Amino acid sequence: MATLPKSSRHKWRAVIRLLWAKGLKANEIHSEMRPVYGDKCFTRPAIQVWCTKFARSGESIVNKERPGRHVVTTDATITTVDAFVWSDRCVSISDIVQHTGITRVSVHRIVRNHLKFLKVSARWVPKQLKLEQHLCE
Numbered sequence: 001m002a003t004l005p006k007s008s009r010h011k012w013r014a015v016i017r018l019l020w021a022k023g024l025k026a027n028e029i030h031s032e033m034r035p036v037y038g039d040k041c042f043t044r045p046a047i048q049v050w051c052t053k054f055a056r057s058g059e060s061i062v063n064k065e066r067p068g069r070h071v072v073t074t075d076a077t078i079t080t081v082d083a084f085v086w087s088d089r090c091v092s093i094s095d096i097v098q099h100t101g102i103t104r105v106s107v108h109r110i111v112r113n114h115l116k117f118l119k120v121s122a123r124w125v126p127k128q129l130k131l132e133q134h135l136c137e
Helices: 009-021 026-040 044-057 075-087 093-100 104-114 127-136
Strands: 117-120 123-126
Touching: 009 026, 009 044, 026 044, 075 093, 075 104, 093 104, 104 117
Parallel strands: none
Antiparallel strands: 117 123
């Protein structure tokens, strides 16, 4: 049988779960998958780990959500950051992060890309204003 092109790990886990549900052991599952997936196949220990997860808790074949702060750049977050910058143009990224709870990366992205501010002499200056000052000089 020909080796299949790159397959997603979810598909591989589904195959492992199916074969595990049929009662095959990890080494038997590996023997079934190896001719199909070739060198890209999960190793026997990896298959054993998945079989154990399925047996223990009915583990899903899809990756679980990981804990952490997921902040999407929305109009509300942009407006919040914009208000902070205009209220005190010397405000730091750290101060904005501390007061809003928005991640540092998100705040930085909003200030630079959405609001188009540059930090000049410890003050936030709109890029367009900075450009106009240079053109007038």
